[in-house]
Amino acid sequence: MAYDLEEQEKVDELKAWWNKNGTTVMLAVAVFAAVVAGIQGWRVYQNSQQRQAALVYEAVQNGVQSKDIKRIRDAAGQLIEKYPGTPYASRSALLAAGVNYESGDAKSAKAQLQWVVDHAKEDGARDIARLRLAGILLDEKSHEEAMKTLEGSHEKAFDGLFSDLKGDVLTAQGKMADARVAYKAALEKMDGKSAYRQVVEMKLYGLGEHG
Structure with missing residues (x-):
């Protein structure tokens, strides 16, 4: 009987604790679940962005091979506008800058190189942009x-x-x-x-x- 009373006391204590803290615990669990779901959702979104950006970057590369300046500019602009957080944006901007400079549009070339300097996620791309930008400025005697x-x-x-x-x-x-x-x-x-x-x-x- 003593055992039953002791067990009952523990049950009563547990109920009292739950009545006092249960809402907080459930809220914490819900928040944790939401965070996990958010992280997973963000990863899915990032992967989707990378895949879509890769497809657009193919258009840039095809434009380079076919020497289609308009195609390069349009695709690079799309990457910069819609997928700026992907490596493809800075890589396409470097290619477009080269095409623009060779076609006599130094102003656009400098703007694209500066964009890479300011926004590139890859250090190597940023350094290449700085070298190319400095080279253009040197040619302009700046x-x-x-x-x-x-x-x-x-x-x-x-x-x-x-x-x-x-x-x-x-x-x-x-x-x-x-x-x-x-x-x-x-x-x-x-x-x-x-x-x-x-x-x-x-x-x-x-x-x-x-x-």
Whole structure:
């Protein structure tokens, strides 16, 4: 009988606790379930976005192969507008920028490259955009703006190219001593087997650096 009374007391205590805390517990469970469902739903949405963006990116690539400038521009614009969070948007913007620049539309090319710099999810794409943008600015004799574009951190793999382009900007500014330093830094950072080393060496030679 004592056992029954003890069990009854535990049951009564449990009921009292549930009456006091049951609503909070159920709410917590509901919130947790909603969060889990939300995460799963977001993953499904992201996967769907990636698949759709990949299809549009195919149109960009096909446009490049067929040299269809309008197709490239339209598809790249669609990716930037509808799927900006995907890697395909920045990659297509890089391709479109190249096409625009080659066709004489430097303004659009710079705008697309700047978009990649500001929004790319991939560091490599952002660094490529910075190099290309700085190159265009150098061609336009916007030397200070070009140098500003090259400042800041970037992936180690691009160290040599950034130093080389800084050397080009400094040369254009007439800062030959600084340009030599930049070119030497480029050689130090480049792969010893890189064919581009010869180009940098020629630039140094042109500045009177003969070994």
